[in-house]
Amino acid sequence: MAGTLTRPTRTVFRRPSSTDGFWGWVTTTDHKRIGILYGYSAFFGFLIGGIEALLIRLQLARPDNDFLSAAEYNTLMTTHGVIMVFLFVMPMAAAFFNYLLPLMIGARDVAFPRMNALSFWIFLFGALFVSSSFIFGTAGAPIGGNLPGGAETASWLGSGPNGGWFGYAPNSLTTYSPGSAMDYYTVGLQVLGLASLISSINFIVTILNMRAKGMKLLRMPVFVWMTFVTAFLLLFSLPIITAAVFMLMFDRQFGTVFYDAAAGGDPVLWQHLFWLFGHPEVYIIVLPAMGIVSEVLPTFSRKPLFGYSAVVFAGAAIGFLGFGVWAHHMYASGITPVAQAAFGLATMTIAVPTGIKIFNWLGTMWGGKIRFTTPMLFAIGFVSLFVIGGLSGVTHSIVPSNWQQTDTYYIVGHFHYVLFGGAVMGLFAGLYYYFPHLTGRMMNERIGKLQFWTMFTGMNLTFAPMHWLGLQGMPRRTWVWFEEMGRGVGLWNLVATIGAFTIATSVLIFAINFIRSKRNGTIAEIDPWDARTIEWSLPLPVPAYNFAETPTITKLDDFWHRKYGEDDEGRAVPRPDLAEYLARLVEDGRNPKEVIHLPAPSYFPFLVGVGIFFLAYGLAYLAAGTGLPLLVTGALIMIGSFVGWSVEPLEEPHDSQEVDAV
């Protein structure tokens, strides 16, 4: 491959060859390491978003509370949404995609390793950019309005983006949201979207082109399928939100009037564009978790996934239908009755493939030998809680009834059952399941179960009451509620606050378990869960080169079939030489027969990220007049790095990557 290309052997920078230490991580192009970087960053986002949630719940614990000011509440509510969606769930899913995808399809790495690193660094610098709004951002009253105490701008806690994660125009325009806070939102979302867009293309190409021999599409693990569907959702939905925030940025920075009704613009256009992205986004968030659960349930039921092709096609169907239901976020916005009815019916249809998935998961467990390990508990929790989120979701298709529930806590309760009960529980199932893969050690099961029950209880305490709060009339996004809303509202707000702290406790338990187990956990043998898919045929922790020899796939759940046969009744029977087979896998996996060429590390993805970081500040402050130097600096760094990227040698000639096992 390298021989056919004429490449320079030196550029400005030596191509890095070391994989150790800080620079080893900064320049890495190893999909597993990038996955780990994503994972830690995302978990950090989870902690920040979680602390914000606790502050919000403290404020709402009693009526007319003054723990937070209106400005602080609005910023916390906005950034809680932005952080949890863009800086936690999406990158955590990306962590799993990055880490697992090549392993599950028997590939050496993703199709474009440097682009993979690039998406991480753009994501990270985008995340830092958005978060820095708390330090550098300013927010105030609408132009002409007055802040309490005659203040010019809100406190630091109230100076982040404050127009809701949905950023509805015209409230997000400069007239109503002066200051730079919302510029961090418009620019930040473009940067974060770029990161996801790059990785989605990378994943699609990887899945289509890099599968091992015999890994036909319908032999891929369901997780890979869900990655595939998610990547397409990202590919088609991110350009929409990018266009939407691009126009919003122009309205704010350059005086265009896309959303300004006073000048003939259309604020409802923003809603259509936002939800045309926002609804597929829901599936972007939940499909990866569905993929994880579809791997965990069969393993611990010791049965294949029930109705594999039905689950795969249902996932794809959800992806397609997800683009046709966006206006169910807008029934009350004044769209015509025909549109309301059509989107109501379309919303109903999504319940069908979702139901198919649920029933097939139940079918998977039915007749199995269920082992209640921690990952399995989280997967079962996912199924149970997702059913609740799904059922309350069906009520949104009942348009006239939704006129009452929309914009109330009923919706908040519903989508947290989907996003927390669904996505978060699924991601935790994945963290426990794949922990041995990452570290070569097992997570502590006893603490893990304690965490599950704490989180499961806390989650229900927090979000179930929100349905009743909404039905009893508590609107969303208000920094205070008032006593006349009734005793029910008082009771359930208090319960939800207690629940939020219960969840926080469970996250703390997880962190302790993670740190403890990483240091002193039981050493994981190969295939600790007796799993079904080929990533478990690797020695743990996984060598940098993944498979010493690229596997050849003959069946769905190939690894399982190499371990087990079936008797006349169809019961699994371990192969007589199972123990020797596993020992041989470890031996062979750690001792490749030939030199394996891996993608070489590179400085440039990181440097492009640095350029985009400056560029983002430049854009956000362009109208303010201070942005231009930053913009130019950022653009120069970015363009220079792209040039360096395109001419750097494939690898340093003298430090060719010898295989270093483990």
Added chain:
Amino acid sequence: MNRIRGFGRLVPLAVMAVVLAGCSLTIQDGVLDSLAPEGPIAEDLAGLYWLVFWIATGVFVLVQGGLVYLLIRFRARQGDESEPRQVHGNAKLEVVWTVIPILILAAIAVPTVSRVFKYTECAPDAYHVDVIGHQWWFEYRYPEAGIWTANELVIPTDQEVCLSMESDDVLHNFWIPKLNGKRYLVPGQETTLLMLADEPGEYFGHCAEFCGLSHARMRMRVIAKEPSDFEAWLAAQDLPAVEPTAGSLEAEGLELFNSLACSACHLIRGVNNSSVSNVIAIGPELTHFASRGSFAGSTLEAEDPDALAMWLADPPQWKPGSFMPDLDLTPAQIEALVAYLRSLD
């Protein structure tokens, strides 16, 4: 066995949660409770919700019950080394659990679609009121009667009232849960919402769309009056403001209203304008301020003697972002203004 106790412990918890939930839903003392509807439209919507709620509860019990049952029945038992049968799927079952949800959904689609059309358009004989959303208060204009008012929408009972709504700034959302669902107020576009009350009374509402800093301080009320009372109210509202007797505290308040910044934003008919035409409302119309039960986006009660003084002393403190600034009024000025405003019935 440990595991069973684990799940077993959940059962009383779940039962407790359901009982508590049930209790809390029967309290129904909340002024915004959509499940304690008081108008025919809201009752119909609540009925539709309960229909779907019970269907969903049925599905919930079946699925979660099935889940718990299979977890107990198919748990790995100690000492049992046998392996399960490797079943890959069942086409018949797939058809069954695809078709059954479709049938259920088709059944609830019928009442859904019919009501969408029923409640989205106004009847030709409806009484019309224009609603304008402002940060952070609602303004009402009665085109037939030629009067304007704010915060409290007065309507006749047993008469369909058609609200033609628009926003003056950002998105707002008009919502009186006990009478009907919500509808946005959009700048530059007209939306409509039906109001129908069959009993006279006071119905609370809340702006339901995030509209900036003081979204939580944007509420409103609908006051339904018997048709004859409604006519009387219209006639009273049509009169210019009462004139205070010379030398009284109220007269001092009127003086302040004219000399301070108040009259730049607020209209009192007979004081700073003779009619409502050709005036752009910046703040609420105050001609009959004292006839309303609440003010400041219906978040403060008129009958509370201190509320108005507190509001006048520092509006942005109560309503952050407020366009009414802190005017640095002295206690004496506030006293006079309160007296004058409370005389405007």
